[in-house]
Amino acid sequence: MSSVSITPSHSDQTRPAALMHALLSPARIALVGASADPGKNTARPLIFMRRHGFKGVVYPVNRGHASVLGERAYPTLRDLPEPIDHAFIMVPGKHVLPLLDDCAAAGAHVVTIYSDGFAESGPLGVEQQTALLERARTLGLRILGPNSIGLANIHTGCILSVNAVFAAEGLSAGNISMVSQSGSMMGSLMSRAAARGFGFAKSVSVGNEADISTGEIVHGLVDDSETSVILLFLETLRNADVLSSALRRAWAAGKPVIAYKLGRSEIGSRLSESHTGAIAGDDAAVDAFFRSHGVIRVTTLEALFEAAPLAERYVSHTLPASVRPRIAVITTTGGGAATVVDALGMANVQAVAPPASFIDHMAGRGLKIRPSPIMDLTLAASGEQYQDLLEQLLRSDWCDVVLSVGGSSAQFHPELVVRPLIDADKPPDKPLAVFLAPEAQASLRLLREAGMAAFRTPESCADALAGFLGRRPPTQPAAAGASWAWPRGLPRHGLLNEHEASQLLNHLGIKTAAACLLDENAEPHHVGYPAVLKVCSRDIPHKTEADGVRTGIRDRDDLLRQRRALLASVRARRPDARIEGVLVQKMEEGLLELILGYRHDALVGPVVLLGAGGIMAELQKDFAIRLAPVDEENAREMIAEVRATHIVRGYRGLPLGDCDALARAVVDFSRLAAGDVCVAEAEINPLFVQPDGVVAVDALVRLD
Template structure:
């Protein structure tokens, strides 16, 4: 008779004394990976539903124990020296006779001897009844802390990697959402007539393990795999492994910075203003003047006189009062001295443009330490070093030496860019300005010696001029601060689009646990962005496109898309993209179909995608009416227009019709495939009317999917408040 594993008891909050005892237990053990036996011992005070295991020391004792447990049984050789027991032949399954148990014991001891393992013990366990195998665990990310992993478990976890990730803490409700996001969710919900899997107790177990992950930082990783869920909802842990680390990092307290003098200064001084037009100081000065900064501008040059058409002072001390912002365009060592002077004079904000700090090695790191010390406990805020500056179209301020703004007027929009790469930021901004969409504020954070991405995020999310935030992200020094800043943006209903570099990191200890392999650095960032309702962008040059779309386009009611196109082939390709992004091709209302039949040429096929044909595209008013009808259809949530070789005067005419037809209450996005020079005026007209034009349908559909997903996430969050 098969012995039933002990069911898991309802999860209750674990008292602090138990967690404190666990921390003490982990600290007394040697750091590193441990297997099932040690993991069981450490976690014993929690009462987790491990399958019972009895140690045996001979074949005779194994047979006796198996008889008491009830055949069939499982036998294992447990050791911390071999993490993957099955691969090493240290697991024997379905032993249903005394002879099979006797032989299995001998095989296990022979394998242990061959491996040269010194700490192995042989155990007998009841063979667990059939059920659904899931994985539960965590890996401790150095930035964000425990990343909880839950999903399809057992031997398939490495093959399918069908798991969901979430930063702790995780409630039972959130654990259920994790399971529902899995590819295998239909199997859990009842597939092809099978009964659904009752995951209630498993989700409670996720919440309990989540508490443990936060309370015992010395447990760096944990795998409970598989956790078998039985048809009655009870669950049992069949295997476990863990990674122990001596101590977790302590949290640092952080200052809160007032960035108003940096982003909205009333007066600016440029230290290092040069008469050589090629020097950064000269370019910063020229940029400030050409883009119309309305406040006082003070060139600072030791020779005095006139620089860039303005009277210069030899030093900051000659100014009648400290400026709000000082742009320091000096080499690294001289820049540190200038910052010290700014602190002495009570300057509120400084931009240090020079490179040669922490990014260059030991000498640069020493300079970086000097810079931090210079502003520590002062009222001076530093942007940089190693930055290209701060620009605000709202404030008519371009405190930058970047050529991205050369030849373009500053065009205000609700988009704000925060970037950890000056070169990338300048490139993206130049595209946005050239395409006529503008950018309200942008800042490159440089080395973040004092102020980091999170500080800028929180500040700009709080401005009334900000409608969306775009972040080019390499990494953050403080995960909690970053999450808090994203939460501030979400609370203010400011959408955030993020392009994250380095997402392919597979984790530092992938060999030690499944969780380590499944929740590397990129996965941790992805989980944080999803939890805080940010949209992760997969194409670098799509970052500002999607951020602008999120901030300036009406929110769709759902994901039903109407495609209006001047090419059947382009429409078909766009329909494929709609499906790939898990959107839905809308079905037109019969009344809409009747209206469309009366508008389109007789040979046109009225369906979605809707091909207006070349004749329809060039007929006066046809495009306007078709887009109107598509947008007015009650079964359509957003309209995607794909234009092909429409150029010159026709481009302007068609663009005007689309602009006239856009309802203002539903999103209308346009992809125009012809080279920009042939349809420049038409594309510019749409930009002026607040309609986004994309060069590629895939980018348009990605933006549409971002609109739909962001609305769904925001709605879901609001229902919980």
């Protein structure tokens, strides 16, 4: 066929609806590099689309063959007879860049690049990917990938993917859509889910996310009428701002998002000067990001899709942050139920025993139960009695969720356990979940077809329930986010010394211990004894490691002696350090030592942390973390989450600490996110909680 000149019109490509239509519902597709050998990966998209009934037009592009698998092939994109919506490129990476001009000339709006050898392969690949993106932007093209295994629209049979999972004879279309940063895991998850009767609407492998990001696709899925639940398989976070707005839209649209994230970046720990970086690494920051956006995070692969019916059926169900979830457990296998209850306890979700009033109520209905967190009806109740107890539990106010655990009858006699679950009158506002202890695929499928959340393992059941019950509505940007000006006279780059860090805290409204900075020969200023003596050096962020702290200074003479000894010791240990003086600080004490930290996370942006403080801060791992800035309500939630704060909140009659002042300090410290200087990380350790306030006695601040 003679070559035709096609002038693309890309004026509408940037519109989300137009982008998603070209990405997931194209009418005309070009398969660039489609193989005539059915045994090769690059032949798969054409085979898959034939198999699954794609009704659009597919143009194989292959320079060496006039036909591909019985279809007419075209030497180049410029030889196509009509404009296309989407080009799927499957040629070696070095040949991709020159093809972009042909894609634009052929009218493509979106180009999916299966080819690898780009940013994932090293510095040279990064350069090649940058050049690819720059050219695509010039041409008005949108890129999925590179290094993307492709995408699928199960409802239309548009399978632009080489993943072998789509070789299945029949694909079950459903209402779950998935975005994955791993192409192989996209297929693995779909195959696992399909074996359980879960159907998918859309599935997208984003590859390197050079252009089209996970967040953009989530935006599109929010608007997709065939998608009710969105699954994310993530290795990291990219373009967090775009993902943030997409997740907020998903919540507002009533489309739950369930995420599995693997991998822990070393960026935070490698650059960190503070304990905060070690305590709240990138994974903890990502956890805070998910929490702030209403995402259900799971840690097991099966829970990623098994949690979907739970999240969809009870999409509007949330608990106040101050409430520890209470689960009522009904079972025909005590041991099987105990496996879930044990796992739930590790996630701070408690199985609760029925109160006496409920036990009496059920006795009046002819069923005797014990005051145990596991209501075991093994050999003690008929199917009708099991259903009656279940319905009564679902209407009780002493539990938040009901968990039914089936024993061997689920495998051989589903009418005893599964049928009562399906037939029971289930109110829409009381979540019900099911775990079947035996391998009972038929029963699991029955429950799935009934729209019920049913789990195959105790681990995935506990994982999904903990994630679901921990979900909260997205937090709105805090009022504390009003911008503020950096104090005059303080450095705007690098590490502040402790004297400068204290000035910054005072500027934010956080009380610090009274102190004065002296050079090594100056006459001591009186700050009150006993006092603390510290070396002041921006080269020594952790003073104790350089023997740079002396406590219990009794008087002037003691201070002079200790100053000489301290300086001699520090210079012996750190001869390279610039010593800017010694800090004489009033000794403070409190009811509790905490750490209050801040860091600008590489993935999610500013976060604030509150945790158990002192030299054991990194070891205790008792902390709460949020995206910064926070408001006072979020600050109080953080205080409640830190186990150590119980001792200043009325634990066993111990003295009360000033938690109001603590909450204000958390809010004020989180305002580091809103200053006109970028703070990489900052920390108060310890922050003493006192009966009538809080006081910072040691501070570290590093600026970008």
